[in-house]
Amino acid sequence: MTRSPAEANRHTYDDARLAALYDVDNPPGEDHAFFRQVADEADARTIVDLGCGTGSLTVTLARKGRVVVGIDPAEAMLQTARTRPGGEAVQWRRGTSSLIRADEADLVVMTGNVAMHLIGEDWHAALGHIAAGLVPGGRLAFETRNPAWRAWEHWNREPTRRETPVGPVVESETTTPPDSSGVVRMHTRTEFLADGAVTEVEQHLQFRSEAQVRADLAAAGLTVERISSDWRRGPFDTDTHRLMVAEARRG
Known part of the structure; x- marks a missing residue:
């Protein structure tokens, strides 16, 4: 059976042993610290981690007075997330961006190149769901790779x-x-x-240029605050930097 790109990605880590390897290959680092910083700067009371995977970042966002939601399509990943220390403090939802509720979140994050796994119309649909799910002034943060x-x-x-x-x-x-x-x-x-x-x-x-990222966010009703070259918000240059870290806001 031939799968569409979205379907192929949907089943990528739906295997307990592959989920275990994912944690080995993707340890916490500067990226996790950055997303926690964004959450604190936004004084976010409700955070959605879209494509949360095994929840290694998600559980660290949870604290008293804050609601944290982790969404992922792979049950094997969510099973790891639910059973890790702190997993009980997070609301776990199996599925896609369509599970983000209207005006639910002060902050939505996509980490681990989740944005690149969203192909074509799935990407535009996800941005639409995110925009609708953010409260006015709510923020989106994610990273993607520079195709250059x-x-x-x-x-x-x-x-x-x-x-x-x-x-x-x-x-x-x-x-x-x-x-x-x-x-x-x-x-x-x-x-x-x-x-x-x-x-x-x-x-x-899917690799997208800076111009395309900006245009796609604008089309979804999201205002770009900055695109950085690293987790310390260094300025981005297409010819120089491998990473794009995008931050946007619902107007």
Whole structure:
């Protein structure tokens, strides 16, 4: 059966062992500190973490007097999120941006390149749901990769063995150049040596220029406050920087 890009991404981490590997490969860092800073600056009382994954950031946003909602389509990821320390303090919802309620959030965050996993109309629909879900003056923060750096050229990997919390694995990865819409296809094969199980996952990531990000946010009714080059809000230059960190506000 052929899946659309959205469907392919939807099932990317819906496997308990892949969810465990996700946490190993994506430890907390400056990005988490940045999103917590944004939440504090906004004095956010309700935060939605869209595409929350295993919830490693989500649980750290929760505190007394604040409502935190984590949304993700993958049940395996949410199962990890629910059972991690602090998971009981978060409202977990399985699904997509359509689960954001009207005028619900002071802040919506998309981390771990979630924005790039939203392809074509799914991206525009998500921005629409986010805009409708933010209270007036509410904020959106996310990161995406600068296509000028052609990161996909460095993602191909020959089969490589490593030790992990779920046992030894052999992994390989192949990518395609972006299509006319900036969509890169990434095929990852993981063999779990303990029992010989193999997972093969195809992800789709859409690269967007700074101009496109700004235009798409504006079309959704979101005003861009800044686009930075790093987690310390350094100025962004298309020819120089790999990362775009976007902050926008509902007017």
